[in-house]
Amino acid sequence: MQNVFAELTWRRLINQTTDDQHLPKWLNEKPRTVYAGFDPTADSLHVGHLMALMILRRFQQAGHRPIAVVGGATGMIGDPSGKSEERKLLSVETLNANVAGMEKQLRRFLDFDCGDRSALLVNNYDWMGRFGYLEFLRDIGKHFPVNVMLTKDSVKNRLDRDDAGLSYTEFSYMLLQAYDFVHLNAEFDCEIQVGGSDQWGNITAGIDLARRLRGVQLYGMTCPLLTKSDGSKMGKTESGALWLDPNKTSPYHFYQYWINLEDADVDKCLRFFTDLAEDRIRTVVAEHRAAPEKRSGQRTLAAELTRLVHGADGLRAAEKATEIFFGAEISDLDDGQLSAIFADVPSKELPRQRLEDEGLWIADALVEAGLAKSKGEARRTIEQGGAYVNNRRIESVETRLTAGDLASRSVMVLRSGKKRYALLRFAD
RNA sequence: GGGGGGUUUCCCGAGCGGUCAAAGGGGUCAGACUGUAAAUCUGAUGGCGUAGCCUUCGCAGGUUCGAAUCCUGCACCCCCCA
8 A cells, every 4th residue: 555645745636635634544544446537528538638547547556446437428418517618419329439439548547457456447327327317306316405506616607607508407417426426436335536626516516415325425636727837728739639549649749749848837747647756757857957958858758658648669659750750861661650650741642653764853742742832832942942852951953853762662751841741652 | 872092912011104023011931040939030932844934913895016004894892972
């Protein structure tokens, strides 16, 4: 049994608990069962889920048993917490697909095969789906005074707004989550729930319900919201959320997000998201402060987190891609590796025959690849020294490309400027 | 209904018979610098294998050796008077 409370404290993962006095001791007494919920709003987890996930992970590492609950039922309703508008309902098929996608990813963070403290993965649809409406109102609804519900932040905030209402459906959300906690307590002896700070109301609702229905005392703990030093949301890119699914966000982009993190957020993220020990983090941060231009903090963070989410192979791919995207000459790579590295880069297929005889004029190649709108533009780029083939600068507008300029069997990597890439594939 | 002003290249905006592919600014694209940031500086910015040619200045005609620039008609926008 390790002291998980102390661990979470130095990692600054505790925002609020239902019992600061007794919780640390209570957690050290014996292995406890802890749960966190994940709403299946998409077919992949994203960085926003990472906080709760890492907390479960640390509980397990300390010797406790984590339960990840995917909200097949609650996801059908939509949690109003932290949301400014009524959400649209997802179809049952979408929900099922989403639940399946998230399950796969959860396995990376939690150990599902280690004896007593093996993680559990459950779907609340399995117990909520069977409930009849009348039954639910009699057995559960009866215990929720509306005046108490109305004081919850998630409800109050929505009612205070002039531009968004709150449907009866979403209003009922907290009853479902409260019942989840009670069910998990009865079924798995789960006694503590963790979640983001916006989950406080839902968690305490569950604790109240458990006391009334079962006469037991449960606990709750929230972590801080994940925001950047400038106040914006962490894990948001111009193209949307930062997903954990490599098909939605490539390991390279995932890695790059952390490499580009503000200096001010590095310490915090190392504590939140890596398994590194406290003194190691202190060392990394100290080194980083001494020479911020080296980005050693970001590098450590990016490497640790990418390895955790995408595995050692994913990290290697991301590092290789980084090296190449920042100008390393391209050589010794085959078609498959290049396709993987440049997965998000536009590509165009041309007949191999274009490389024969005279070869392919470099300006035509840039236009074909979409890096220039006209040959004139291509010509200018070349004249200004901004055109590259396989990351080698093209010196002359007269350059013609032949089979010898292929980076691999059939791929040629074109680049305009610092980082606009495109591939040309030459089919037989 | 009457009078006046406008419509320019991706955007704003100059041009008011040839030296206009059209000033200037913004944007964009390159280059330098840099910590994969911002700022700054430099260059480029209709098309075409380009000492040249072709297409652009609301639309259609016309005057002229020559029109973004002058004339006529049409369309749309703005302002003033009624």
